Amino acid sequence: MTRTVRRPARPSLTEGRAAARPRALTRTLLPGENGAGTVRKTVLPGGLRVVTETVPSVRSVSFGIWAHVGSRDETPTLNGATHYLEHVLFKGTSRRTALDISAALDEVGGELNAFTAKEFTCYYARVLDSDLPLAIDVICDMLTDSLLLPEEVDAERGVILEEIAMTDDDPGDGVHDLFAQTVLGDSPLGRPVLGTVETVEGLTRDRIARFYRKHYDPTRLVVTAAGNLDHASVVRRVRAAFDRAGALERTDAEPCEPRGGARTLRAAGRVGVLDRRTEQAHVVLGLPGVSRSDERRWALSVLSTALGGGMSSRLFQEIREKRGLAYSVYSYTSGYADCGLFGIYAGCRPNQVQDVLAICREQLALIAEEGLSAEELRRATGQLAGSTMLGLEDPGALMHRLGKSEICWGSQLSLDEMLTRMTSVTVDDVRQVAGEILGHRPSLAAIGPFTARQSSRLETAVA
């Protein structure tokens, strides 16, 4: 148990306590080098996981708590509850008002924030290392002892309706929601994380409180931290904070498993169009991709990089550099527990949509048939490897990776393993995944000020 190791000076008292308290189990998942990049994981009694990575060269720490809940855990009437709850957890505990929570991190120049996704929710802070105890105390307090006061829940409803309105005003973002909905249909994964005006107006304090009690059990939480830190000290402070809230009493509880499953998406040739009086049309052309456990994800990621991952990618060159048809054009992959999406985004004037879509379809067909050249493969794997290494310098990115890996895979990949996976992808691997994924009819989501004629041509663009 880490506690006994940390306090050798008072053996009798410490050992007496240690004997009475259930053991925490700590493992070193990745050894690191010279004290940097060491990843340790402790499972506390109560099933709470704490995963940290040391970056001794910085003076900051990024600390986060991840909840194993996202919008895909919502029923249709609860749509938006995960995100609503995320907002409300900032609004006060027995020990702190909403202002106390904000001021605590503000006054040390720290960042305190949160985000909600389809499969998880994360609350995080970035602070100077000396302020880490404060960040741990505040975030643990928010997650274990939130009051969900009715008046605060009601005031926050207005904020969330404003957030929905703001997102509606950002079609370059909203078109991805529309694409997910178009391909995934009215399923939990197809619904928007923010919910809709109707569902948010219908969410009561009681419903949100039930959702909180159900999903914020310690077995469903993962604590992560990266930066200049001491693992044992982080564990001790997190344990003390959760103990104070009586949250670790079910000492035999085990951490929950990552989501599993496999789902075959049969979507092909679907079209979703939203009419908006914007200047640009925003389109996503894409197909079902692969789940995040699918071994083909490495090859698909290389493919996506070569197709639309940088300024030298095919789509950037063909659509922007050669023809000046768009400012922003890129491809991306999203992997969920049981399925995935592959998409190409472009923003362009409505009268250029057909040209842009024709080029995208042509490139999809070319890659599905021929794959990538050896030179494209070399460049794409170099790009992925270099940007992965550059990403290691940001404790926030490391903390994010720890949390996502623990939630999604229940394990951590080392940098070397990741680089090996990326650089082992062959021309044949890419050709195979390209044929399997891209060789079908794509679906299309589009937001813009389309004429009736333009709208009907969108239907035929994926015929």
Added chain:
Amino acid sequence: MTRTVRRPARPSLTEGRAAARPRALTRTLLPGENGAGTVRKTVLPGGLRVVTETVPSVRSVSFGIWAHVGSRDETPTLNGATHYLEHVLFKGTSRRTALDISAALDEVGGELNAFTAKEFTCYYARVLDSDLPLAIDVICDMLTDSLLLPEEVDAERGVILEEIAMTDDDPGDGVHDLFAQTVLGDSPLGRPVLGTVETVEGLTRDRIARFYRKHYDPTRLVVTAAGNLDHASVVRRVRAAFDRAGALERTDAEPCEPRGGARTLRAAGRVGVLDRRTEQAHVVLGLPGVSRSDERRWALSVLSTALGGGMSSRLFQEIREKRGLAYSVYSYTSGYADCGLFGIYAGCRPNQVQDVLAICREQLALIAEEGLSAEELRRATGQLAGSTMLGLEDPGALMHRLGKSEICWGSQLSLDEMLTRMTSVTVDDVRQVAGEILGHRPSLAAIGPFTARQSSRLETAVA
């Protein structure tokens, strides 16, 4: 001269060359500690400045070249030329096509980008330290030997028109342009960085080429780098790249001075409204602020932090936390060479604009009259100091600070000096600047789907 120091093994050859070449002058501007945070500046013959900062704990470098030119250097018909040129410099040199430029940095996972502001332009890359020679070579090549091929200039026009359309679709961003225009009028500083559809359509290859020759003289450029680097080696490589283009031949040329001047803005009670079919209304309420050399900027920055700089700030608490009227609300200051702006942004549904503006005006009046409490001052200075220290860990942010400081002030402040300036601000300093700046009628910019009645009420909101 740094070159002789770097090559002691071949004294006769090196000294022979050194004697024939004009001297570069190198100074240590900030000593740093243990090799970290050391800022050195070299002025090369030809008037080119190179400023670097060492961050030995990282494995990356951020490298940039800053041009002392922005949209305020444009005549009305040239509006957008600075930004257009920034795009075209990516489109090819005698040694590299546009694809070569992109692929060079992509294939090592580096980031290559640029931005144009009202008073400067910056081209930058972030790479692993071993790829710094490549980044230097590519960016120096782009800046000294761009071909500005007519067909590339024409293709890029479409991209820029798309960028303008994209910005038009982002009212939360565009309202800041509208506010500057409302307060600064049809002056160089009031015009948009991107230009307008009309001016961009009218910009010819020849005009852009003249603009390039005039403003990209080495005396008007500043090279900056921060990360794991050796100053002398950066200087040597930059010098070699500029020498290859024959760009350092005017050996007696001196670096240009920072812009100066002082201008009193008399704008008060002006209103700019743009009708857009958006969900939210986006408003900026504000006043003339202070120039970036005005000593009151430290106090104004503390004031802005307390008013709308974080989750515990007055505006966030009053508008979002207590009343749920907005998702995004904040205040900010912009400092230019000769004047400045102070503004409050909020995004909310159109029917709540009057409530939001009333609270903003009330808080402006309260602070103008009473200043801040000692507790607010303590919190705001702590926030500024903490976030400044956290910012030091990002080589990109350090590179940015080096360039902006050299362009705007011609000098560098140490972290300690900055912290001292921030934490020395007193309640009296804030009260004085608050009275001088905020005690006037504000102006207003608003974008949204306003009814005729709502529009006319906007006029009275700043009466």
